[in-house]
Amino acid sequence: MTRTAVLICPGRGTYNKPELGYLHRHHADKAALFASFDAARATLGQEEVTALDGATRFSVSKYSRGDIASPLIYASAVADAQSLAEDIEVVAVTGNSMGWYIALAAAGALTPQHGFDLVNTMGSLMQEHLIGGQLVYPFTGSDWRNDPHRKADLLQKVAEINAREGHVLSLSIDLGGLLVLAGDEAGLSAFEAAVPVVEDRFPMRLANHAGFHTRLQEPVAAAGRARLNAAMLQQPEVALIDGRGAIWRPGATDLAALWDYTLGHQVVEPYDFTRAVQNAALEFAPDLFIVTGPGTTLGGAVAQSLVHQNWQGLSDKAAFKTRQQKDPLLISMGDDGQRKLVVR
Structure with a gap:
């Protein structure tokens, strides 16, 4: 069959x-x-x-x-x-x-x-x-249940950072329960400083990844x-x-x-x-x-x-x-x- x-x-x-x-x-x-x-x-x-x-x-x-x-x-x-x-x-x-x-x-x-x-x-x-970079951050918990409010809050934070002078940050990939973000060093660093560490590994920078799926x-x-x-x-x-x-x-x-x-x-x-x-x-x-x-x-x-x-x-x-x-x-x-x- x-x-x-x-x-x-x-x-x-x-x-x-x-x-x-x-x-x-x-x-x-x-x-x-x-x-x-x-x-x-x-x-x-x-x-x-x-x-x-x-x-x-x-x-x-x-x-x-x-x-x-x-x-x-x-x-x-x-x-x-x-x-x-x-x-x-x-x-x-x-x-x-x-x-x-x-x-x-x-x-x-x-x-x-x-x-x-x-x-x-x-x-x-x-x-x-090799323009820009990427990081990964989850918006769901360990049960994988969708959390649209958490996702919206994180994307709002991304937008706020991107609006700052000298900062570039945006959504790169919507990846199941993860947000893959891309930007320049200032934008990525600002996000890392603004969110709590999750599971002892997020936000996670991706080695040798450029700012894929962005205007960069x-x-x-x-x-x-x-x-x-x-x-x-x-x-x-x-x-x-x-x-x-x-x-x-x-x-x-x-x-x-x-x-x-x-x-x-x-x-x-x-x-x-x-x-x-x-x-x-x-x-x-x-x-x-x-x-x-x-x-x-x-x-x-x-x-x-x-x-x-x-x-x-x-x-x-x-x-x-x-x-x-x-x-x-x-x-x-x-x-x-x-x-x-x-x-x-």
């Missing part, structure tokens, strides 16, 4: 020390795919993806760089998307932040190679410019448009859900508009991952939400997004965990135990 699924592609921050060797462990059968990625990197004088993945030592300073992390995450996620079991029907694809670029390839709007070129180009540009990235978006060719886009084979929750459908997608979004709004405006997941649930009602690797950190944001709309009665973390134990709804391919449920 066919299982329907929404496929969700991760963004930056998902290839960490435990993921070193991901391509070699899970995708030894995809040498030809990775060879083309390696060749593209070599032409640019960059270290090959398979060499990066096959290294014996992991360092945050190196592997968190945009020009290193982005191609590794892309290769891992696209290979995972190609490894799904034959009884799984992907009815829609979405992603978080950089995961939008991966989603384009997973949905067939880009060939795997064109998707790699897009990701490698934008990851390198982000690293070259306009030079990067312009450089991307100058280097890349819109002709690489083609009609998606399955529906795509973008960072506004908008749906791009096969055979009915305006490719010029899709390109404008991808290297325009998607780069310089807030990314609403929560809405993307919720719209995927409402519009496609899948049997499964499958998060490709690498890593497993995006699963929490997917689960929280579903809880915040009370999807199928999932009212809080406890309800979600009970459902997962009884009849798994969310599968993270970066988790070896869950992975085997959905791969060939």
Whole structure:
């Protein structure tokens, strides 16, 4: 019997020390795919993806760089998307932040190679410019219940800081129960000073992350448009859900508009991952939400997004965990135990 699924592609921050060797462990059968990625990197004088993945030592300073992390995450996620079991029907694809670029390839709007070129180009540009930074802060408690008043208060604080002279701060990603904020050093520091520490780790700065999804990235978006060719886009084979929750459908997608979004709004405006997941649930009602690797950190944001709309009665973390134990709804391919449920 066919299982329907929404496929969700991760963004930056998902290839960490435990993921070193991901391509070699899970995708030894995809040498030809990775060879083309390696060749593209070599032409640019960059270290090959398979060499990066096959290294014996992991360092945050190196592997968190945009020009290193982005191609590794892309290769891992696209290979995972190609490894799904034959009884799984992907009815829609979405992603978080950089995961939008991966989603384009997973949905067939880009060939795997064109998707790699897009990701490698934008990851390198982000690293070259490295404008601003990001931090993460929760607005829900440990039970994951939605707290719109707390969220509104935090966003009001963000707006107040952004209005100060010499400060830049805004929402970057609406990520389940987390707010990802982006800004300059003055804006980020002001927020850190204004909020209490939560769980001994928030607010958490993200290493080597620029001020993604804000106006700070306009030079990067312009450089991307100058280097890349819109002709690489083609009609998606399955529906795509973008960072506004908008749906791009096969055979009915305006490719010029899709390109404008991808290297325009998607780069310089807030990314609403929560809405993307919720719209995927409402519009496609899948049997499964499958998060490709690498890593497993995006699963929490997917689960929280579903809880915040009370999807199928999932009212809080406890309800979600009970459902997962009884009849798994969310599968993270970066988790070896869950992975085997959905791969060939």
